[in-house]
Amino acid sequence: MHSAPLISVIIPVYKSEKYLHRCLDSIVNQTYKHLEIICINDGSPDSSRSILEEYAAKDSRVIVINKDNGGVSSARNAGLEVATGEFIAFIDSDDSLSLDCYENCINSFEDDVDIVKYFYEKIHEDGTIACNCMKLPEKYSYTEGMLFKQSWNVWDKMFRASVIKKYELRFLEKKVFEDLDFNARLFLVARPVVKVLNKIYVHKNQHDGSIMDSLTKKREGLAIQHIDIIENIHMFLMEHGELEKNKNDFFELCRYCFGMAVRYSARHEQATCYSRITAMLRKWGLDYGTATDLQALANGEYEIIMKESRPSRMKGSERFFYVKNEWNHKVVRIFTKRLLCFCRNGLWLPFR
Template identity: 35%
Template sequence: MKENLISVILPIYNVSDYLDRCMKSVINQTYKNIEIIMVDDGSTDDSALKCDEYKEKDDRIVVFHKENGGLSDARNYGIKRASGNYITCIDSDDFIDLDYIEYLYNLITKYNAKMSICQHRVLYSNGKVKEFGKSGEEVLSSKKCLERMLYHDVIDTSAWAKLYDRSLFSDVEYPKGKLFEDIGTTYKLMLQCNNVAVGYESKYNYIIRRDSIVNCSFNPKKFDLLEMTDKMADDVLKLYPDLKKAVLRRQVYARFSTLNQMCKTTRWNNEKKEVIAYIRKNSKAILFDKKVPQRDRVAIILLLLGYPIYNVFWNIYCKNK
């Protein structure tokens, strides 16, 4: 095994229109000692063919073709076959800045951490770009990093925009067959770290696709978000019971996210009522928590005025987003 080899895990499923841009950004990284693991998860477009073509062009590229098992299964498959000392996950419809890996690796070595994080920017189909980055860096304790993630304070749960010591995956896998798989995994990786190095510059480019899993119409699988969030809550509280407020905030946020995705469906009315009841039951605790983002407070006040009112404002927000 090469010293400081970094494995880039790329799950690939029907992303032919996006793959060239992604691969160009990975192949041309300023940090050269990488292996690029392309996991074709049973693509039915020409993504599989493109994978093989890239393999012929760069000897750092390894390609695996497998039956479709979903994003988590593809990530796990690639991670198990990685040779690197460190691992980073990239979604193949996104792309990265050319110094993405170098930036994350320098954070890990500078702060002697097992995990580093950078920020991202969001690219919309209409050309709009939302920038989340700024300057600076710091090292956080595992507990502080978790707390900030639970409050959505810069730190998020995404699998991407992070570099991991491969040892963190010894007993952790992405949950196969589940949506929102990063909710059920990232916190487990953080819990294993003494500290986490955080850089505030944006180095990852997240593409908003209308046909993505997050943006597609509501289906029962989207209740996975609640299951994953509540499991995370239980695990975090076992180790850090004093993070109760932060955990509750994340659980309420997950209910809002689910409610927003249910707004256009006339089905699942009982489940919708349960979600609304949960939010209202915990509304006081959220409203008086000074660390809760202002948007959460506004959402709760609108919901307390009545779901129809909340729904009107949510639809207005979506149209202007």
């Protein structure tokens, strides 16, 4: 019998044979031993499956699920379906953990704490290392305006399983930036208490074959997927009766997702992208109040233009998106917090 709480570790695996041994070694050798290590082989065509079966044969804590390829969200969801732990942690199969990570996480969970967040470093193929250490309080309760003061990742956090189960949270499948959707819904509805461990525990391998690297290079469809994400968050908040309470944070999410849609919009996707944003904002029928930028989009008061002359702060070839506004002489924030410039007739924002 174990008196220590069980941690369910969910690892989606796809084409990870080069890094998988290091990842699994960092899990099975954790100083905290009461683990349920759920490895989802997402139809990987390389030797990943045999590596997983090798570890499962040696360690009864390792559970292997084989499934057809469906993407990282599908694999994580398969793991959530079978997870029985009191706490849930995610890790990508090409990453590794410091061996004391989970022990320190468990020791940090107090009765009122829902999430323990820790930091990570990115290890590039050339050996250079970049650290991610955000300035966060040691412990905080989520309140309005904090949504963009934390990371969107799920693999740099340990979650209390009851929070995920209460709201039946699952990852949005066949989309990129699925962590954004998952975390935004969790934080807005659950308003969790977060404990922060100011130490690096995750070692991420940045390489050309990573999922995010290949998707962002491809870019195709990324604009529309960001619109899908905000639509899914809106639907979730409506289902739980939480939209009105979270309206300001939701509007910030709209600006962020629309801004990312602008950034990733290919030329042939532009008309579809902007018309869908307008149609969606109109369908919601919300009172946008002082969010005049969103109201302008809902009214269809925008145009896509090309501009030869560029403000001095712009670099390189830029395309611009222009939103009309009622004041003309005032700066209106639209889509993004990074306000670059303004002109007499409205606000110019770069997109690529």
